[in-house]
Amino acid sequence: MYAVDTGIEETNATIGASQAFSVSEINAMVADLLVSGLPGFLWVEGEVSNLSTAGSGHRYLSLKDKHSAVSCALFRGAARRISSDVLQGLKNGDKIIVKASISVYKPRGSYQLIISDIEPAGFGTLAKAFAALKNKLDQAGLTAREKKRPIPGWPGEIVVITSATGAAIRDVLTTLKRRAPFIPVRLYTTLVQGQDASQQIVQALRQANQDAQAEVILLVRGGGSLEDLMAFNDEAVAYAIADSQLPVVTGIGHQTDFTIADFVSDYRAPTPTAAAEIVSPDKMSLVNTLGRHRSRLFVAMRNVGNQRQAHLLAYRRRLSIQHPNRQLQQHSQRLDEVASRLSWLLRGQLGQKRQQLSQYQRRLFVQSPQKKARQAREQLGLLFRQLLKRTQTRRSKERERLDLFDGRLTRWFEQLTFRRQQLKGLEARLLLLSPLGVLERGYALAFDDSGQLIDSVKQVTVNSNITLRLSDGTLTAVVTRLGR
Template identity: 45%
Template sequence: MPEIPNPILSVGDLNRAIASSLQDQFDSVWVSGEVSNFKAYDSGHWYFSLKDEEGQIRCVMFRGKNAQVGFMPQSGDLVEVGASLGLYVPRGDVQLTVQVMRRAGMGGLFEAFLKLKAKLAKEGLFEADRKRPIPTHPRAIGIVTSPQAAALKDVLSTLSRRAPHIPIVIYPTLVQGPEAPPNIIAALEHANREAVVDVILLVRGGGSIEDLWAFNHEQLAYAIAESRLPIVCGVGHETDTTIADFVADLRAPTPTGAAEMAAPRRDQLLAELASFKQGMTQAVERRLEREAQTLDQFALRLNHALPNPERMREQIQNLRQRLGQSWMVRTQYWQRHQQHLTAQLEALSPQRTLERGYAVILQEGAGAVRKPDQLLAQHDYRIQLAEGSAEVTLAKVKPQ
């Protein structure tokens, strides 16, 4: 009979010994592979496998670590993970505990992103106390983006639906490629110099990390931080994250979301106005009731104090007249105040401007024409008037 080695280990002890050995030998490794069987639990933890043509391994990425990834992995994605190798003792399964994840092939860009993010965070550019508040009722909204971008159409559509009375100013710029960062910086500086808007929407549609790389530029981050006007950043899809998102005063999940965050809904403004009117009316009625009760008390005291009933009735009548006049004056004041607020709201409507004889010249894909050098002969334009619009072709342009 073969000699039994000493000591005899339990299964749990053996698995823990293997786990300890693996952690000592593979404390930190980088592994690339294809994501499969990906599951995100309500706890916030991710469980999945990495596989290639030669094998697969189980992985876990805990909440807090995966919050820094910047995208939601899907089965079939090629990724690279930084992890520690260990063994899940209850099942005896070898697994990777993932600390960092990036898309495969993006290692250099991802590392540059993390390095710049750490530097700017240390300088305080992401701190909440330096964020500027977003105005709840902006007088005008600026949009910094490409005139050809689909994101611009989404933003304009959302603003037109929510707040058609708020003027829009577009600051065109490149949003992709090596020339994009200085273009975006120049557009932000232009908006700050003009100071005709109360908030800026910095928007761009989704794309790969290379497509969005212009928004990870260090000088652009400083330009956003130094802007006197508050900036809402809506770049990419909800899972996309850029340096501009961290520095901006408010991050929106999408360009459409940025428009929704910056513009109040017109119907909500009207509802608030109606609520103010109701509140003021009720306040006046309550005051009138209190004064009437006081008047009754005075009348009672007069009946007990004065022997002349005719004089008392005369005083009561005078008090009633004064009360009625006071009520009339106060009511007229609140009516004038309501009319003033209604007139202000109407005055902000672009339709009122058109009805005064003005017109807006619109160019396909570029919005309103604001400068003479934007008018070109033999080009089609749409003129928006108070009672409709007309398509025109300019035969000759003579700037003055």
Template identity: 40%
Template structure:
């Protein structure tokens, strides 16, 4: 949802909304400050799944938040680490939703090489603005030099390479060596002094200033302002011959002609049977230098236009919206994690409460009581059965003792009539009645006479 950018007018006062204030401050930062170079230590580095980078740059006293979008960070040749010192090229801005002042980083490099490269670009732009690289200031190299001056280390390989080429191409050509340190703290001063000494003596009609190849730091003497201004002020044409063809120094831009190597410089100022070819090569190199300078100027103009265009480009707004989306994503993730944590705590609490009120302990206790009662009942029944068996045995013995059969076994008998009535006395019968006498082993039937 778009923010409402409304300014309320109360009397003679403009009353800003927070959104309007942040928007105006952002525009002020972006339009007034433009591109800045900044060095600092990385902290709080973050690389979310969106591919963008978020970090803080700090020094001993201050810090600033930064964002580098994936369209630019894909060109970074190293993996940023917390604690690493870097040099960044960035645009000042403000993240409106939080009111956070921040930098939008366009490029990043380790501080060491980056600082030298920054100094190189600053001096190059400064001297170019003064016209020191202008083709109109270039002096032509004499077609038939009468003497060649060489400004380099007297022990370096570059000197011997130059001398070998000159000896091979034109052994009679006079050479004057103006020795100077080409690397180290005082090298730039010695190089400038040697150029000045050659101009004072006026012994030569062309100078070769150079050295062999090396790193950016090794060649740094030829990127010093004192050397550049001394070359520009030289009345004697200067051929720069620093390093290899891929090495480019400030001295190359300000010199009258640039040679890719010291050996090539020697060929350039000397003549042999291939003089015409050398002249063509000289023209080609000067044309190359001119085109390089022209392209450099056009590149600066392009960068300026690119920066202005980027401010109006939809990608610029998209970058801000992407950053807002990343911020919302992080806050949403934190919110979800907080909600899940609270629900987990609530679930744990309910689980504990349920355990306290669970029927399982009571059921288990009742089952234990039933089992105990069952054991007691079985024991009681067993005892009752034993008691009943004992009583039954006693009753059987008593019954056996009083049983008529037992009496009969002892020799007694029982007399009844045929109806089974016991005859107790003689008067209970009459003549002719049939009597039944029960003995232990059978019955006797008899008739009364």
């Protein structure tokens, strides 16, 4: 129930004929009371009856339940924004839910519902889910006004997230080009309805936040039914908007369409075109503003020029009173006085320094360092001779030790040479006695399969394998004949 304030004070029970209202006035008063006392839009559920389509394209029907019925009108403009599947399948007896506003048809004095959207009866579940998610986000503080970020008045780059096809992208790009062609626009195309639409929208929001040049995001799409807009009622999309580091402006559907994304975003525009206008400065407005600033600048420059000219005149008057030549004469006279005083001070100090120099010369003559220098030279010569003598003695001893070591080394080298010659003789004798020496003279050693040395033909048979050891290796042979 809604409380309605009529604004009409009670009057006496008896009203004269001259104070009577006309029928049109009564209908107008009732219309004002209904429109002002009820919400702008209501969701109404009922059964379709008396469905008809006029030649103008408007549709008329009644919604009824077990106890009441109400007349409804669906005008042609609103019908274009409703899903064609819903309109084509609409028939008498269908259970539907309509989004409508209250209106009074004054010619008949009856009220009716002006329909702006139609959903199947199952839409009630979607509406409940919408309300539950909205309440959850309200409690989490994501829809609070203090959470809204300011929209930059002159963004460095605008990111647009929408479908690659449709009227929304054309309207947005046309508006941005008309108002602010100097601002770059980066486009992230996604699905805007269907099963994968919400996931693509979340991914596009995250990618846009990684763009270092972007300063604001436009999330837009054209109008549609509540089912068409479900991607923008998704909880993941809501949290992606809330987590965005960049301000998000939504322009989803038409002025009568509200989604969860609209409540969480930093600014909700009624249409995609309005969203584009929110984030872009108007080129003509900027031109006008620039013209006003230029006029103000010219005025300010003229004022500054007048002030500077006045200051210059004042400086000229002061200069004529205090001429530089006069100041130069005074400073020149002052310079002469200072030079005279400086000369007198220098002469006094120079005399004092001369007296001090004479005193130092007399003291130096009394205490001459020449004698001390001569004694020091004599002592240095004595020390040098002693050092030379000790060095020669040490050198003779070291030479004797070196000669001794040289003799020992010569004897050791002679002994080493003798030992080498003995070793070579023993090596020659060993080679003569070694079997290897015999092998080098062309002989060979024969071994059977077990590795035993063969020294008689009795140890082998025909076709047996033997191994022959030569001086530079071995070879395997087969016995084909035995002889004595």
